Amino acid sequence: MTVKRQALVTGANKGIGLAIAKGLADAGMTVWMAARDRQRGESAVKTLQDDGHDARLIELDVASDEKVARAADWLSGQIDALHVLVNNAGILVDATTPPSGLAMRDINTTFEVNLFGPIRVTQSLAPLLKKAGDARVVMIGSGLGSLALITDPASIYSSVNLLDYSASKVALNAVTVSFAKEFEPFGIKVNVVDPGNVRTDLNDNTGVLTPEEGAATAIRMALLDPAGPTGGFFASHGRQPW
Numbered sequence: 001m002t003v004k005r006q007a008l009v010t011g012a013n014k015g016i017g018l019a020i021a022k023g024l025a026d027a028g029m030t031v032w033m034a035a036r037d038r039q040r041g042e043s044a045v046k047t048l049q050d051d052g053h054d055a056r057l058i059e060l061d062v063a064s065d066e067k068v069a070r071a072a073d074w075l076s077g078q079i080d081a082l083h084v085l086v087n088n089a090g091i092l093v094d095a096t097t098p099p100s101g102l103a104m105r106d107i108n109t110t111f112e113v114n115l116f117g118p119i120r121v122t123q124s125l126a127p128l129l130k131k132a133g134d135a136r137v138v139m140i141g142s143g144l145g146s147l148a149l150i151t152d153p154a155s156i157y158s159s160v161n162l163l164d165y166s167a168s169k170v171a172l173n174a175v176t177v178s179f180a181k182e183f184e185p186f187g188i189k190v191n192v193v194d195p196g197n198v199r200t201d202l203n204d205n206t207g208v209l210t211p212e213e214g215a216a217t218a219i220r221m222a223l224l225d226p227a228g229p230t231g232g233f234f235a236s237h238g239r240q241p242w
């Protein structure tokens with residue numbers, strides 16, 4: 001008997017997360033679409049189900065220890081193993097205030113979602129990931145999380161100065177490397193991906209790529225074969241510099 005492979009995508013109700021969920025469902029996976037808001041999640045799940053996909057809703061606010069623990073506990077009653085986890089949920093709270101004026105409250109909120117969210121979700125789902133034997137974890141990082149690029153005058157990323165967002169994504173790169181090292185003996189590959197400049201609500205739809213184009217590298221890393229890399233940083237053209 002072939003057991004259907006299971007994927008979970010956080011922040012799957014719109015933007016890049018929704019496109020990643022579609023891509024993984026197109027690849028034949030059962031996709032658990034995690035959303036913090038039940039109604040928004042239900043309508044996103046319905047769009048995939050209407051296309052004949054095996055999509056299911058899981059309520060998950062990545063900023064809450066308690067809600068993440070409860071969701072992981074519930075999921076372990078639904079499935080035996082998790083083959084793909086995409087930590088996609090992310091926020092950009094304040095794109096205009098310079099670093100010296102940023103509110104500490106906003107910096108905390110950004111870290112709760114962009115950095116502590118992927119840590120707590122990955123920790124809570126680790127038992128299910130280990131049971132898969134060949135799981136893939138994809139962190140959605142950013143070019144703004146590359147110290148090499150934000151300090152390179154030739155890179156478009158060097159003209160953007162978002163203290164909290166950049167710092168959360170730089171730290172997410174280190175988190176990726178740490179999990180990759182721990183999980184290697186379990187056959188789990190952990191990589192971080194820069195989706196590029198994508199047209200979504202996060203940037204008031206000013207990006208140049210479609211969500212589907214932005215989702216492509218994450219989908220590729222979620223479906224990596226056993227010879228694929230772990231603990232790396234990737235974009236559409238290949239490796240990104242740290």
Ligand SMILES: NC(=O)c1ccc[n+]([C@@H]2O[C@H](COP(=O)([O-])OP(=O)(O)OC[C@H]3O[C@@H](n4cnc5c(N)ncnc54)[C@H](OP(=O)(O)O)[C@@H]3O)[C@@H](O)[C@H]2O)c1
Nearest residue numbers: 011015016036061062063088089090142197198200201202
């Ligand atoms: N757009 C770009 O150009 C770009 C570039 C580099 C990296 N990224 C990264 O790509 C990822 C997806 O962003 P996007 O551009 O697709 O933005 P988006 O359209 O605003 O989607 C963000 C998603 O994250 C969810 N989310 C926010 N806070 C959450 C929380 N506490 N718990 C659970 N879900 C939460 C949102 O849910 P709600 O609908 O409930 O708010 C939404 O589903 C983020 O990690 C972002 O940093 C984006």
